[in-house]
Amino acid sequence: MKQISYTADQISLPPSPLHWKRFRPHMVAVCLLLLVPLFIKSTYVIDLLILCNIYAMFLSSWDLLTGYTGQISFGHSLFIGSGAYTAGILSFYFQVPILITVPLGGVVAALFGLLLGIPCLRLKGPYLALATFAASGVLAALTAVFWEYSGGEDGLYGIASVSANYVVKYYWSLSLMIVICGFLLFLVNSQYGLILQSIREDESAAEASGINVTRYKLITFVLSGFLAGIAGAFYSHTQMHVGTDQFSLHLSIMVVLMSVVGGLGTIVGPIVAGFLLILLNEWLRVIEVVRVLIYSFSVVLILLFIPKGIVPTVISGIQKGIEKMKSPARS
Amino acid sequence: MLTLLEILVYGAVQSAVYALLAIGFSLIFGVAGVVNLAHTGFYMVGAYLIYTFFSVLGLNLYFSLILAVGLTGVLGMLVQQFCIKPLIKSEYSVMIITVALAMFFQEVLLSTYGPVDRNLTNFYDATYKLFGLVTIDAQRLITLIVAIILIAFLWFFIKHTRFGRAIQAVAQDNEGAIFVGISPNRVYLQVIFISAALAAIAGALIAPTLGARPHMWEHPLVRVFICVVLGGLGSFEGTILAAVIIGYTEVIVSFCLSSYLGELVAFAIILFVLTVRPTGLMGKRAVS
């Protein structure tokens, strides 16, 4: 059977959705990540990789909503922040253990997903972007209004730590990342993923072919929220702090930026870009003075030359290379 | 009574500022479908340029203005031609690249001028009492008057001149415009020149009150985005209406509650409006 693969801006039709061979590169990557602490002893680098794992969860949960379902969200920090603050408040005031705060963080964020999803059903494009951003803005403003409970812009500090040992923290973050991103990959390669993409491409056609668009959109909002909320809650436990930064527009924009650079609608693309950009950002600290300059310039260059995003371009490049090797006679 | 008058006047000033900033953004979206998030970057560049010419080099005020505004307009054209045009097929990419550009401008200005606030001298130093009751300083009064004149002028220009009609043509039907001999690309360049120039004028007018700093593009961008989307993309009148609503909301909340609640109320209003009218207050263009 001929293998048909499309690049990310078209509908991806997996020939046999969950055939394990397709995930060979993913499994290799996971193995490498599992082995990292054996070779790298620098706490600093481990800490950086923990951050990469957490951002991988932020970005992939966003990609589900925006890349696959076409719901442009500029308010992902709403989900991240509600998860983070749930964990923070429960831990700070009530000393609730982490194993409970993290799932609860996901649940609260999922609720916000539902609340946000309903008014957003009729919105598209920049209107949707604005509404999602306004929603996260409302919560950010509320932390200032209820500053006595939320800690205002100082936030809540002294939140229970995942572990004092960075290697242990790393494995927790990695396990969580594998579970969440693995689940997302499974999801988007299934029937559900196909439905989401058809909604993205043409909502009315999808509706006409019998898909309950409203139901799927809402489910996606809730799911995206749930996963991002878990990641957000976990994040506050690694930082031992939660603050208005977790509701900020800046965070939402970073999510958008990293995902677009990586390639929308691929799940893997945002994860790869997340790792690369976070490491790039730290590596550039050496030249602190012009760091943001080079960073923003790099993003500009990437977009100009690789507009589809890193991962889709690399994949299609590899495929073209393989085809060329297979049939050199045809010119 | 005094409070009412004050709200009226201060609200007008605030609305005028937002409208002046938002109009250019709305224009380029309406015409080219481009969400140019570097728009407030132009506002910042304009402010710094006029600071350089007027406050540092001591050139004549009008000359400095023309130079600053003109240069910013040219910058806009360069951005359009080399950064936006290649990516015009993807909405997200345009948004990201323009935001990255704004950060880039910020860093360039940061390296050149440093992080410290720069003081722009007021065009004119005086204090007035409007209607004998409402205190207002000259710079803000000038801002209000200039903004109203410019907006009126632009409205007339778009509706009643040939050039304006060319802009409308491209906005309504890109391909149709080509058929009647209008070059969309040329129109985009002209429109972004106007858009960036307007942003620069806003920068020159407002910056004396606030000071110029490399991060000054961030906060207004949010406001501008709100005004344009809330008003309905592609609607000139909608943008102005939204600017008035947001401007007055802030002032009224400041007077009646507390100033720092302004954002909260504004966001709540946005969510409400979008739920009720999914294409904004006066949006005509259906976004696919």
Next chain:
Amino acid sequence: MKSKTLVIGVMLLFGFLLIGAGAVYAEKVIKIGVSGPLQKEAGIGDKNGAELAAKEINEAGGILGHKVELYFADDGARAEIGINAVKKLIFDDKVDVITGGWLSGVGLAQANHIFDAKKLWLNVGPATPKLVNYVKQDYDRAKYFFRVGCVNSDMFAKDMVFFARDFYKDKMGLTKLALLPESSVWAREMARYLQPHFAKAGFEIAYMDVFDPKQTDFSPQFSKIRRSGAQVLFTIQAAAPGVPLTKQWADTKLPVHQAGYSLASQVFNFWDKTGGKCYGEVTQLINGGRAPITDKTIPFYDKYVETFDISPTYTAFGTYDALYLLKAAAEKCQSLDTDKLIKTIEGMAFPGTAGLIKFNKYHENVYGPEGKQPVWVQWQGPKKMEVIYPFKWKTADYITPPWIK
């Protein structure tokens, strides 16, 4: 064959000698990390103060023969970046001591990470009383923290009340105040402390409002202040840029005296930033100013101005003192061991540039004539911040802003 062995042998010997020599000459170094908002005035002060002290100390032989090496990390005035900054200092640069700081929120967030790493923390910027709670609740975990750079905000609120009473009330007969704190948590907490204390001192608070640091238009507040009959406006701002408020105060000729704690106003360049419109504004310097607070104050101030062409912020006094405090403590206990240093610092009474550095049992600098005391200055010209209070250190008479009758 034999000559080859000989050559290799000689090379190896040479190599060993070089390595041996290197080991002998390896410099003894003490690494000090400075975390602060390096793009803002307060952070620039953190950096400059530390650099000046490090240079002087190294020229005099270092700390117990160890050369002082400084490592900087920008905390971006945000908790999240601040956490990453201290992580970089601790794990990447491997510093021995941490100093610097500005915003309370950032300090509170960084604390846990610094305690986990068991590093001596000579904290300079944050004024929130909450930081001390760490020491109160768990001394063994939090003993690494010392508030060197200023007193806590309750203390300088107390000082604000004394100033208002001694100056505006007793000398000028003004009793109606307007209070305008920014919306930061520490500013609001300070305002909360101030309200009953102002009342007890005989003042009436005719108007109070909280403003967002990003606010640019003060017309609504100013119009209410006008109508309230307030005579003196006390602001409390650190994150807010200070420039719009001051410019509008002058531009609209608001008929109130302006005083308060405004970080932006503490620095020389505020005059340029406001185009001279800060003329007549009074600001509280909570950790050092050009007054003979101790013998070291004015020499340090002048040297700093000469070196950096800007006046030192309270954080600059702080990091400068922190480094010298470290040196004095190390010399006293003849060790660089963290626990020994902590015990030594607890018992010291060290004359710094901003006052006597002496700690109470919660590792906070004592306030008052026995410790630190703020200085009140008024802008009277470019680079002219004249001391007006405490009276014993006065350098000029108070000027009433020209548009106020």
